[in-house]
Amino acid sequence: MTVRIVAIINQKGGVGKTTTTANLCHAIAESGAKVTAIDLDPQGHLAVALGITEQCNGGIDEAMLKERMIHQQLIPVRDNLQLITPGRKLKEIEHLAGRKASPRGVLLKDALHEGLDDQDFVFIDCPPSSGLLVANALIAADEILIPMASDFLALQGLSHLMGTIKRFEKALKKKYKTLLVMSRYSPNRRISKQVLNVLLTHFPEQVLSTVIRETALLAECPSFGKTILEYSPKSRSARDFRSLAHDFLEGKVMNGNK
Numbered sequence: 001m002t003v004r005i006v007a008i009i010n011q012k013g014g015v016g017k018t019t020t021t022a023n024l025c026h027a028i029a030e031s032g033a034k035v036t037a038i039d040l041d042p043q044g045h046l047a048v049a050l051g052i053t054e055q056c057n058g059g060i061d062e063a064m065l066k067e068r069m070i071h072q073q074l075i076p077v078r079d080n081l082q083l084i085t086p087g088r089k090l091k092e093i094e095h096l097a098g099r100k101a102s103p104r105g106v107l108l109k110d111a112l113h114e115g116l117d118d119q120d121f122v123f124i125d126c127p128p129s130s131g132l133l134v135a136n137a138l139i140a141a142d143e144i145l146i147p148m149a150s151d152f153l154a155l156q157g158l159s160h161l162m163g164t165i166k167r168f169e170k171a172l173k174k175k176y177k178t179l180l181v182m183s184r185y186s187p188n189r190r191i192s193k194q195v196l197n198v199l200l201t202h203f204p205e206q207v208l209s210t211v212i213r214e215t216a217l218l219a220e221c222p223s224f225g226k227t228i229l230e231y232s233p234k235s236r237s238a239r240d241f242r243s244l245a246h247d248f249l250e251g252k253v254m255n256g257n258k
Helices: 017-030 045-049 060-064 104-112 132-140 152-172 190-202 216-224 236-250
Strands: 004-008 035-039 075-078 081-084 121-125 143-148 177-182
Touching: 004 017, 004 132, 017 035, 017 045, 017 075, 017 081, 017 121, 017 143, 017 216, 017 236, 035 045, 045 216, 060 104, 104 132, 132 152, 143 152, 152 190, 177 190
Parallel strands: 004 121, 004 143, 035 081, 035 121, 143 177
Antiparallel strands: 075 081
């Protein structure tokens, strides 16, 4: 069985990246798939969103530094869903000097080869930056999911990100399966519809069919350490994420203008 390794990435902050990661991972796990979520952001927001509020002694940092095996860092957080926290040393990895025996960019890829073979998916929640940690995620992953907020600045950030992805594809001689999800969508705002239409024009067959509508409920969830599927399971937002999970699993994308 081949594990699907997905980097959830957007170098612009505030686009709903961690919200998307936590809720999508839970929805996919709820469908029966085995999911591991890796919090690759030193801030540890994904861990908090999934109810892990205390900083763990070790996490993905120790696995990348070869101090412990990755399967030793797993924390069961929901049925079919396990988490690997950032760990206190993750910030230091950005500043590691190059080493011939273990190049800095493949630390995560090497770690992932040691103990996650029984998983269906590994989702990597990347930091909002373009440094060494994001490079590790891009080298380790074969798929990319980009959460997009419906504002003009998000479009500018996307252009920069796509340039980064193309450079990695050229250097690594591989083609990522890249999908976008419209997050924090406000159907009553004209700019939301304009941004979505721009995405559909420039990235046909790459925007997942379900949009995640912006609601206060999604902002409230992390403070309770719950996903929307637990916090308000019958809400519109919970329906959105269950539908998004189905789209992701089935490869269901939008066609044409919305």
